[in-house]
Amino acid sequence: MKKSDRRLALVNYLTDNPFATDEQLAERFGVSVPTIRLDRAVLQIPEARERIRRVAAGQHDSVRALAQEEVLGEITELQLDRYAVSILEVQPAHAFRRTSIVRGHVLFGQLNSLAVAVTNADVALTAKTELRFHRSVSVGETVVGRVDVVARRFGVTKCRTVSTCDSEVVVDGTIWVVQATEAYAQR
Missing domain, CATH: 3.10.129.10 (Hotdog Thioesterase)
Known part of the structure; x- marks a missing residue:
């Protein structure tokens, strides 16, 4: 999978699964954890804990x-x-x-x-x-x-x-x- 395709798929996947960890994402996309972290950084997607906090802040x-x-x-x-x-x-x-x-x-x-x-x-x-x-x-x-x-x-x-x-x-x-x-x- 191309980098651009993977990053688009990452954004789409995290929209439906905001609690996925970097390890789970790496396994899903067949890349290393550092690659997922780099993709998240480029896309300005926070780590799992911050995503959880953001979802929690608006939904209860x-x-x-x-x-x-x-x-x-x-x-x-x-x-x-x-x-x-x-x-x-x-x-x-x-x-x-x-x-x-x-x-x-x-x-x-x-x-x-x-x-x-x-x-x-x-x-x-x-x-x-x-x-x-x-x-x-x-x-x-x-x-x-x-x-x-x-x-x-x-x-x-x-x-x-x-x-x-x-x-x-x-x-x-x-x-x-x-x-x-x-x-x-x-x-």
């Missing part, structure tokens, strides 16, 4: 039930009482040292914090979870978590959850979140 409501930095991963989309999406770039601190496999509570934490964040309440707490882990995740992978509100009743929000890596489901299930009063939450 404000989190109410917890501080933004308490959400595990980077929120890219949030519509209170509807859905939320976050991206977690797996680092060595998220995994067991010996195997480089991500700890289960990290994957749970991403989905759980999203379920609390999507709840339109000042205080929200996890009431119940039912999750299935389908495959392990390794350091260097990017996990996309999505939570959709499927029901609300008597102050309880039921959320359908799914985490994927490269479009493959790694965790899915249901999380119920209860809206609590400030007094109840401080007990």
Whole structure:
């Protein structure tokens, strides 16, 4: 593929997949990571983290039930009482040292914090979870978590959850979140 064709294809691909890393782009286009970085520099396309931040800045409501930095991963989309999406770039601190496999509570934490964040309440707490882990995740992978509100009743929000890596489901299930009063939450 010619350089000009590759750069045009890169722009088109990133329009549909703004969270793709340089490594994923290099593999997709059959070139080295430095070549992708040079192409991005010439085209003035920021690195993946900055692209995530830009998408996130324009596509979500404000989190109410917890501080933004308490959400595990980077929120890219949030519509209170509807859905939320976050991206977690797996680092060595998220995994067991010996195997480089991500700890289960990290994957749970991403989905759980999203379920609390999507709840339109000042205080929200996890009431119940039912999750299935389908495959392990390794350091260097990017996990996309999505939570959709499927029901609300008597102050309880039921959320359908799914985490994927490269479009493959790694965790899915249901999380119920209860809206609590400030007094109840401080007990």
